[in-house]
Amino acid sequence: MYQPQPGDPLAALDTPAMIVDVQLMEENIARLMARFQGTSVRVRPHLKTAKSPELAHRLLAAGASGCCVAKVSEAEVMAQAGVEDLLITSEIVGHPKVTRLVNLLQQHPHIKAVVDSQTGAQALNTALEEANLHLNVLIELNVGQNRCGVAPGEDTLALAQQMQSMSHLHLIGVQGYEGHLQHIHDPLERAQRCRQAMHLLTTTAAQLRTAGFPIEIVTTGGTGTAEICTQCEGVTEVQPGSFLFMDTDYRNALGPVYANALTILSTVISLPVPNRAIIDAGFKSLSTDSGMPEPQGLPGFHYQPAGDEHGILTWDNQTSTTQLTIGDRIALYPSHIDTTINLHDTYYAYRNGLLEAIWPVAARGKVQ
Amino acid sequence: MYQPQPGDPLAALDTPAMIVDVQLMEENIARLMARFQGTSVRVRPHLKTAKSPELAHRLLAAGASGCCVAKVSEAEVMAQAGVEDLLITSEIVGHPKVTRLVNLLQQHPHIKAVVDSQTGAQALNTALEEANLHLNVLIELNVGQNRCGVAPGEDTLALAQQMQSMSHLHLIGVQGYEGHLQHIHDPLERAQRCRQAMHLLTTTAAQLRTAGFPIEIVTTGGTGTAEICTQCEGVTEVQPGSFLFMDTDYRNALGPVYANALTILSTVISLPVPNRAIIDAGFKSLSTDSGMPEPQGLPGFHYQPAGDEHGILTWDNQTSTTQLTIGDRIALYPSHIDTTINLHDTYYAYRNGLLEAIWPVAARGKVQ
Numbered sequence: 001m002y003q004p005q006p007g008d009p010l011a012a013l014d015t016p017a018m019i020v021d022v023q024l025m026e027e028n029i030a031r032l033m034a035r036f037q038g039t040s041v042r043v044r045p046h047l048k049t050a051k052s053p054e055l056a057h058r059l060l061a062a063g064a065s066g067c068c069v070a071k072v073s074e075a076e077v078m079a080q081a082g083v084e085d086l087l088i089t090s091e092i093v094g095h096p097k098v099t100r101l102v103n104l105l106q107q108h109p110h111i112k113a114v115v116d117s118q119t120g121a122q123a124l125n126t127a128l129e130e131a132n133l134h135l136n137v138l139i140e141l142n143v144g145q146n147r148c149g150v151a152p153g154e155d156t157l158a159l160a161q162q163m164q165s166m167s168h169l170h171l172i173g174v175q176g177y178e179g180h181l182q183h184i185h186d187p188l189e190r191a192q193r194c195r196q197a198m199h200l201l202t203t204t205a206a207q208l209r210t211a212g213f214p215i216e217i218v219t220t221g222g223t224g225t226a227e228i229c230t231q232c233e234g235v236t237e238v239q240p241g242s243f244l245f246m247d248t249d250y251r252n253a254l255g256p257v258y259a260n261a262l263t264i265l266s267t268v269i270s271l272p273v274p275n276r277a278i279i280d281a282g283f284k285s286l287s288t289d290s291g292m293p294e295p296q297g298l299p300g301f302h303y304q305p306a307g308d309e310h311g312i313l314t315w316d317n318q319t320s321t322t323q324l325t326i327g328d329r330i331a332l333y334p335s336h337i338d339t340t341i342n343l344h345d346t347y348y349a350y351r352n353g354l355l356e357a358i359w360p361v362a363a364r365g366k367v368q
Numbered sequence: 369m370y371q372p373q374p375g376d377p378l379a380a381l382d383t384p385a386m387i388v389d390v391q392l393m394e395e396n397i398a399r400l401m402a403r404f405q406g407t408s409v410r411v412r413p414h415l416k417t418a419k420s421p422e423l424a425h426r427l428l429a430a431g432a433s434g435c436c437v438a439k440v441s442e443a444e445v446m447a448q449a450g451v452e453d454l455l456i457t458s459e460i461v462g463h464p465k466v467t468r469l470v471n472l473l474q475q476h477p478h479i480k481a482v483v484d485s486q487t488g489a490q491a492l493n494t495a496l497e498e499a500n501l502h503l504n505v506l507i508e509l510n511v512g513q514n515r516c517g518v519a520p521g522e523d524t525l526a527l528a529q530q531m532q533s534m535s536h537l538h539l540i541g542v543q544g545y546e547g548h549l550q551h552i553h554d555p556l557e558r559a560q561r562c563r564q565a566m567h568l569l570t571t572t573a574a575q576l577r578t579a580g581f582p583i584e585i586v587t588t589g590g591t592g593t594a595e596i597c598t599q600c601e602g603v604t605e606v607q608p609g610s611f612l613f614m615d616t617d618y619r620n621a622l623g624p625v626y627a628n629a630l631t632i633l634s635t636v637i638s639l640p641v642p643n644r645a646i647i648d649a650g651f652k653s654l655s656t657d658s659g660m661p662e663p664q665g666l667p668g669f670h671y672q673p674a675g676d677e678h679g680i681l682t683w684d685n686q687t688s689t690t691q692l693t694i695g696d697r698i699a700l701y702p703s704h705i706d707t708t709i710n711l712h713d714t715y716y717a718y719r720n721g722l723l724e725a726i727w728p729v730a731a732r733g734k735v736q
Contacts, residue, residue, distance in 0.1 A: 014464035096382035270516040
């Protein structure tokens with residue numbers, strides 16, 4: 001049976017395989033945590049990127065004050081593995097999902113959730129009342145992404161007031177995610193627009209406090225904006241996730257602030273025509289929603305998918321003198337780390353060319 | 369614990385959920401099999417689409433003469449579940465993968481594989497010789513896709529001759545996949561170009577036979593071309609997979625020859641601004657490599673992903689009078705069925721609105 005073990009060389013891995021340079025990952029964690037040390041802003045990393053309890057525990061050990069997950073089913077995996085302080089960052093709607101949350105709360109009372117509508121809040125409250133449970137919630141604000149969230153200002157205040165009659169929901173904060181700003185290349189524009197979004201979030205938090213609501217948490221930010229958010233008065237915590245491994249999309253936007261620590265290892269399986277090599281990694285191994293993955297250490301080489309299980313490498317003879325042969329191993333940097341990790345069941349973590357640990361992607365596919 | 373059961377209504381499912389209309393799926397199977405009944409061409413469905421042993425057994429019961437898989441790890445899942453006559457349609461390259469194949473052959477001797485290079489064939493033969501095992505192989509030909517495959521004609525003949533000295537490989541056929549023709553919209557152009565590709569494949573098979581090689585299997589075709597291939601003298605089997613469920617990409621190319629039997633069920637979780645609804649299905653629930661999924665039964669509505677876990681529905685007020693509210697359930701037709709199924713762990717199969725069966729996507733993520 002195929003079962004790689006710590007101590008094995010990378011050459012022992014079948015491909016495609018998702019491999020992590022542990023040292024680079026550790027440096028990314030240390031670099032991020034150092035940036036927030038000495039500030040009053042807490043780091044609550046978003047586990048929708050890593051999808052792994054082992055990595056959640058590493059982040060907590062490095063100073064994270066809790067974690068975010070996107071969905072109830074992700075929270076189930078993480079809570080089961082002992083990650084108790086969880087914020088579920090997507091609205092929980094529909095009877096089956098509300099029931100799952102209530103069942104989870106029975107054992108894990110420190111889970112928090114977000115709401116952005118009276119309908120959604122009321123359904124949660126009714127289910128909690130029946131179960132005799134209480135839930136700390138944050139109102140999600142639309143700070144410009146036009147995805148989820150109630151409008152800042154009056155609409156948020158109105159929702160908070162409607163929630164006063166919901167005895168089993170306790171409003172403790174606000175969330176606003178400026179996802180549309182994460183990948184702006186110009187750092188000045190990114191900072192300016194981020195500050196505008198933070199202004200909407202923090203002034204609404206202040207309005208809520210003035211109206212008597214105990215807003216303790218003002219949570220926001222991703223890998224592209226977390227440091228900018230921290231400089232905005234009133235922000236209490238940030239939610240970066242991708243910094244752990246990075247991807248080409250973030251690297252192109254941010255520069256080398258964090259290292260690209262994860263690649264997909266593939267094998268050249270065919271050389272059908274000149275200047276073209278076929279590798280064993282296609283749509284099912286590398287996501288392409290944010291552009292094309294990049295071959296590592298092969299300047300002048302380009303990747304494109306060729307179906308579910310195949311990828312095509314092409315190159316320019318004038319810029320590249322590398323000759324590929326069947327059996328060569330090629331590592332590729334993902335363009336979008338979250339959706340690429342979601343394709344794989346296992347992290348193969350290595351140091352100095354040897355496998356150091358094997359982590360299951362335990363929350364892979366937990367979309368509910 | 370969340371555990372839907374047969375007999376539950378669809379409303380009991382948490383979302384996003386991958387749901388299958390069993391009756392439409394059964395009709396697709398019957399329709400395909402009827403088209404090949406009475407011909408000498410066998411149907412060897414490609415399981416890279418369905419990824420499920422339960423569905424493999426249904427296809428075999430309906431008349432399939434064996435199955436295809438793309439990778440050794442898929443073959444492991446299917447062989448373990450009793451699907452013995454398997455053709456692995458991708459070249460097997462690299463020591464770890466060759467070792468996995470040899471281990472699998474110990475218990476499952478009816479597995480067949482493809483080769484397209486002397487290097488690849490030689491590595492297989494060496495490993496088989498050490499294990500004292502034999503393997504039936506097909507040479508893969510490049511019939512125009514420029515993905516894998518040796519050139520038809522002389523190059524194929526040369527590889528076959530090189531393989532004569534490889535005592536543990538037995539050449540029994542040729543494979544050629546015209547993947548680049550599957551989605552041509554004009555049926556006349558698709559048929560004409562497919563016949564040209566089949567000519568390359570069947571004439572090379574004839575050349576091999578003339579040279580003394582016992583070519584029994586000439587395997588080819590997908591959902592878009594299988595019927596055309598069948599009409600080409602010399603083709604012995606076809607490999608369709610997507611016909612089982614279809615997707616919008618195939619439906620747009622082929623018309624309603626098979627029914628769209630699979631959708632992703634989602635929930636409206638937010639209504640942040642006018643003419644925009646947010647559903648709980650993003651990149652992690654619906655693939656977009658072949659275009660945008662389509663909301664079912666909602667003319668004038670359009671889907672676009674809004675990150676890993678969110679999707680945006682927009683609509684034209686002039687063509688649509690439907691009003692969406694938070695909690696509404698929306699089903700979407702995938703644009704690419706293989707990559708969408710690969711995102712999900714479970715099929716929820718229903719008939720007349722009630723769950724009939726729950727099938728694990730046991731070969732999901734088996735990319736190695």
